[in-house]
Amino acid sequence: MAQHDYYEILGVDKSASDADISKAYRKLAKKYHPDLNHEPGAEEKYKEVNEAYEVLHDKDKRARYDQFGQAGVNGQGGFGGGATGGNPYGDFSGFGGFGDIFSDLFGGGSRQRNVDPTAPQRGQDLDYTMTIDFMDAIKGKETDITYTRSETCPTCDGSGAEKGTHPITCDKCHGTGHMTVTRQTPFGVIQQQTTCDKCHGTGKIIEHPCQTCKGKGTVNKKQTLQVKIPAGIDNGQQIRLAGQGEAGKNGGEYGDLYIVFRIRPSKEFTRQGTTIYSKVPISFAQATLGDQIQVDTVHGKVSLKIPAGTQPNTHFKLRGEGVPKLNGEGNGDHEVTVDVTIPKKVNDKQKEALVDFVKAGGGNITPQEKNFFERLKDKLS
Missing domain, CATH: 2.60.260.20 (Urease metallochaperone UreE, N-terminal domain)
Structure with missing residues (x-):
């Protein structure tokens, strides 16, 4: 994709919160989705919106993008153009110093992000497509839907551990979910932060996994809901059912369920x-x-x-x-x-x-x- 401003693509300010970015993305993704929008250029716009969201909703990628632009997230590590002078790796004069580059891109130094992997995390949102008759969209109706979602395991209450036992803190990363490794590069020795390979980023070890959920803390279940279709709903519009999405982690709240409507055409109208x-x-x-x-x-x-x-x-x-x-x-x-x-x-x-x-x-x-x-x-x- 050409060099574009990701914030401009999503129509948000650089100070926008994660919630604002997600809201803007969802709106634009529905607007330009190829199944809904057959106008010329809509598919390309949809790809741009997805690319912008993939960067801005990720705190690490967003930080690199804010400092280096697209060069910081396109696999070039923010190094910019070709080699200059006697340096085969390019000119670093525009990036505020050698140390800043590696601390931002590889997780070392004062810019290291420490996220508590045991903190409550909200569950993922789900999408459900409902096809309804023309007159049902005009007059509205109530109907039942059935779908599958993850729910907090009723046996272990989401801990993932067998009843009577508890997860223990990972002794390799000391509960942080990540570890710092040292490697040699053409620039010298650098430190890089990676996901802990023992606890896989959870910060805890489950010695006795719950037999119901196999240590996941969640189980997949079919959910039946009564949905009230609003009178006047149009093709491609959606409604949100709060708390009907995927289960959260570590006691986090459930995500939401978004129902997208498809309207069958009428022979008369x-x-x-x-x-x-x-x-x-x-x-x-x-x-x-x-x-x-x-x-x-x-x-x-x-x-x-x-x-x-x-x-x-x-x-x-x-x-x-x-x-x-x-x-x-x-x-x-x-x-x-x-x-x-x-x-x-x-x-x-x-x-x-x-x-x-x-x-x-x-x-x-x-x-x-x-x-x-x-x-x-x-x-x-």
Whole structure:
């Protein structure tokens, strides 16, 4: 990807919190997801949004990006361009000193992050796609969904240890979850922080794992929930069910469940936002003389006045007969387009009446009779 500002891509300030970044990412990911957005360039934008989020939601990567830009997170370690002078590894003059580079990239020195691996961690959010009928999206309904999520193990209460026992502090990393290793580089000896290979970053050792969860602290279970579909929900929109996501770690709270809606199309209506569109056939006589007709809407039949002299494809607006607004402030509108139909067959009386109609207006007409093949086609159809 070209050199872009990750903060600008997500539309957040450089001081944005993790929550703000996650919120902005979720909104943009839904907006540009290839399954929802088929406009040119949407897929590329979706990739940019994901790349920006992958960096900014990770504290280490974000710190490197803030100091070095993309060079700090694209595998070049913030070293910038090619070699200069007699140094085969490039010019470090723009990075504030040799020590700063390695302390930031390899975890040594005063910039080392010490995160308590035993601290409560919030569970992951889950996504669930629900496909519903057109009218259910208009009127709303309650329905049950079933999905699988991780839950706190009921046997060990999430500790991962067999009942009556407790995890012990890892003797290799002393409960920090990481360890510092020393290695030789072309620049000399540096220290690098890595995940503890004994406790795998948890900071604790489970000597007697729980038989139910096998030491994980969580078990996968099917969850059935009653979901209230809001009246007026649109294709691609979502609702959040707090605390219905994955189990947290170390007593952390559950994540959330996001339900994304897919709406089946209607044969009778189309929808754009809160506006409903439909077509209604009327006869030549109704269009010419005017009439009062009944029109189907998503809320039932409604009377519509057709003025005399109505032209084909005239649009009529039925106010308040459209989609309910999610904010509860009434309904959208329903736009009806009249389609003036021309009969393919008329009887003799109708034919005479039409000729008289033309003559009464001072005109003249010569009705065209169908030939043998056209009459035969009508009989067979």
